[in-house]
Amino acid sequence: xxxxxxxxxxxxxxxxxxxxxxxxxxxxxxxxxxxxxxxxxxxxxxxxxxxxxxxxxxxxxxxxxxxxxxxx
Numbered sequence: 001x002x003x004x005x006x007x008x009x010x011x012x013x014x015x016x017x018x019x020x021x022x023x024x025x026x027x028x029x030x031x032x033x034x035x036x037x038x039x040x041x042x043x044x045x046x047x048x049x050x051x052x053x054x055x056x057x058x059x060x061x062x063x064x065x066x067x068x069x070x071x072x
Contacts, residue, residue: 006021009060012060024039038055041056042066044066046071051070052066
């Protein structure tokens, strides 16, 4: 359910933020590193540092707000 929203958000934020999806089954090391316990799980980084993390499904408008707030 989240995949189409993530893809749309990536298009909307092109040039302002890098939005990507990670397959945690293929990369369990990343899931462990960021303590992902539920899918979907959204992590925002700024300057290489994690600035927020939220588990669960969220509307695209909410995800966009997270990104915009982290770059303000």
